[in-house]
Amino acid sequence: MSNYIVRKLKLEKTPQLDHLARAAGELYSRTVVSFWRTVRKKNIWLSGYTMERWHTSSSLHAHSSDAIVQCFYNSLKSWRIRRKTDPHSKPPRRRRWYFKVIWKSAAIKLKGGKLRLSNGQSNSPLIVDWYWEKPSIIELGWNKASQCYELRACYKEEIAQPINDGNVAAVDLGEIHPMVIADGVNTDIFNGRYLRSVRRYQNKLKVRLSKLIDRKKFRSKRRKRSIKSKQKQLAKLNNQIKDIEHKLTSRAVSMLKLRGIQTLVIGDVRDIRNGLDYGKKNNQKLHQWSFGSIRIHLEYKCKKAGIKTVLITEEYTSQECLNCRKRNKPKNRNYRCSCSFEFHRDGVGSNNIRAKYLGIVPVVGLMARPSGLRFHSHIQCNLTDNILLGNPRDSIAGE
Ligand SMILES: [Zn+2]
Incomplete structure (x- = not known):
């Protein structure tokens, strides 16, 4: 049995973080616009795979780009499920100025108490002090209440469950x-x-x-x-x-x-x-x-x-x-x-x-x-x- 736990860390607003969130927002908006334009003009609902190949961002790691396109397809999927019970539900159409940035395990390296999050070969990586183990997925988003960025690190854990009731x-x-x-x-x-x-x-x-x-x-x-x-x-x-x-x-x-x-x-x-x-x-x-x-x-x-x-x-x-x-x-x-x-x-x-x-x-x-x-x-x-x-x-x- 596996279980996910999330560790949150607040980060001060810096030009680099702003740039990353902006690049993610730009890629997400491009995905939204192209998707609905193709539906409108050609009546074709493009698959996530095609979209991942069509739109990438030069400021982000290749896997991070894919993850952002997947985010759009995930909300499309949840709309399709929701539509069955709620006739007023709307599909995702809004463009985003900023969007969350996701790093998958290939882009994450941990060395000497520093976490190195790669943004592709031509860009400088994001480096964060890290006292814990290496997470499997990392998400960077904006925390509205504290007006700062928030790093959410996900860990997958294997846990043995007791078979007998015991006490x-x-x-x-x-x-x-x-x-x-x-x-x-x-x-x-x-x-x-x-x-x-x-x-x-x-x-x-x-x-x-x-x-x-x-x-x-x-x-x-x-x-x-x-x-x-x-x-x-x-x-x-x-x-x-x-x-x-x-x-x-x-x-x-x-x-x-x-x-x-x-x-x-x-x-x-x-x-x-x-x-x-x-x-x-x-x-x-x-x-x-x-x-x-x-x-x-x-x-x-x-x-x-x-x-x-x-x-x-x-x-x-x-x-x-x-x-x-x-x-x-x-x-x-x-x-x-x-x-x-x-x-x-x-x-x-x-x-x-x-x-x-x-x-x-x-x-x-x-x-x-x-x-x-x-x-x-x-x-x-x-x-x-x-x-x-x-x-x-x-x-x-x-x-
Ligand atoms: Zn009694």
Whole structure:
């Protein structure tokens, strides 16, 4: 089984990077224009191979040129798939002033802590300080939020997955608590208060800035300026949200690894958003509930740590009593049953998911009181030294 991880590095704007991005944009635009012109005039849809031979850039490595032409064909392909369900989808027609630059493995060399990215024989290569292994593909793009270039290095990793279940833990993804993890004895509640507060602030800011933009004259310079400022401010908050999600999930996976967990069962809540209307406020909450991204982070981080992940439906798991299996609807944050069983509401959910997967009745007597984990910006993500969860800062610290 293979897995891709991406390492990101920010680069200052330089004339060389500008020149490369401009050359890529020029090649992409040429591809777009020629493709649609041939469709219009001759009614021929040229293949990617023909286009790669027709258009190349003298400022880029031959493989980089091919990759840019392929980018156009990839978006054409995704449009063809999208068209089946969405009649309003449009094919890629826009020309680009700048475009991302891609280096494939033949153009990448690593020597003495420097990465040498070739741009063809007649051009000077791009040289970057590099402390890590040689990546298999590199992409250079513009980061709008930080107003600088971003180098994205992809690594392909081979990972052995455990065949047996081993020790099983379950996670319940929720709106109030992003993750509640149960392993039969311990129940860990990851507090989501801070995450919620950032998201709430983002909503308020969005409204305030939109109002400000609406007051400006259409197509005026001021309006354009405020739109740009809105995008920048919202992007900053998005980065904060992403940071919190990454830190929490890294911490969770490293904790599972430390406890010797081999299988993580994830309560599947994917269809909760469809077909239900809870009113304006609750709908917004539900739609911004980041279980999607948290689930994806958990899945790939577990994969990297050698933990198997399983998705199961979580029907009634938040209602069933752990002691007598009676179904109750919990009213507030505490779960209370007529058999005098009491527990944290979300702790019940994750313990039930675990029991459901294993097909057993949980032993209530073994269960410890749930412990909470609050987010703070310097939270320790790696509890063990031997697993690194793809965070470049951790590996720099050792240099
Ligand atoms: Zn009960």
